[in-house]
Amino acid sequence: MQxxxxxxxGKTSLLRIISGFARPDEGEIHFSGQSISDNYDEFAAQLLFIGHKTGVNGQLTAYENVCHWLRVHGCHVDKRAYDLLSLLGLVGLEDVPVRTLSAGQQRRVALVRLWLNNAKLWILDEPFTALDKKGVKQLQTRFAEHLAQGGAILLTTHQDLTTHFTALKTLVLEYQF
Incomplete structure (x- = not known):
């Protein structure tokens, strides 16, 4: 759903409420038939949230950030870290502090998590920000793979999705004065 x-x-506010990071003024958020407030740990285990900010440690290198996420997800740090950096066009930049990378390169480092995480629900706030056309296409291909594996994606974007997603639903929020 877009x-x-x-x-x-209120797009970002809505995503933060759905993710359980903020409380709604009224009502409840349910996931798999249960209120997330009653069982947040189970919900959080099925959630991957990537917001406006990249969520990467700018003091660390791209490689160090990827190694950290591999460890967090219970994976061994091996050749896979370089494979992911290569996939996202970051080879040659693996030993550079992330803070010195371009905005698009920093976004790519952040998006590595989409290839590491087994969460069923991805909530993504402006995931295409700062990406070039190749990066947008690659990200949309990853979206299609996740959906084909039974995953779900809730995202905000000011860009049109260029890949045809047959089950795409759109919610349009309007600004109220």
């Missing part, structure tokens, strides 16, 4: 709307309409 959430659309002008700046200030």
């Amino acid at each position: 959430i659309e709307g002008p700046n200030g309409a």
Whole structure:
């Protein structure tokens, strides 16, 4: 599902509420038939949230950030870290502190998590920010793979999805004065 709307309409706020990072003024958020407030740990285990900010450690290198996420997800740090960096066009930049990379390169480092995580629900706030056309296409291909494996994606974007997603639903938020 894609959430659309002008700046200030509440897209990010809605994603934060759905993710359990903020509380709704009214009602409850349910996942798999249960209120997330009653069983947040189980919900969180099925959630991958990537927000506006990249969530990478700028002091670490791209390689160190990927190694950290591999460990967090219970994977061995081996050749896989370099394979992921290569996949995302970051080979040659693996030993550079992330803070010195371009915005698009930093976004790519952040998006490595989409290839590491087995979460069923991805909530992504403006995932295409700062990506070039190749990066957008690659990300949409990853979306299609995740959906084909039974996953779900809730995202905000000001860009049109260029890959045809047959089950795409759109929620349009309007700014109220």
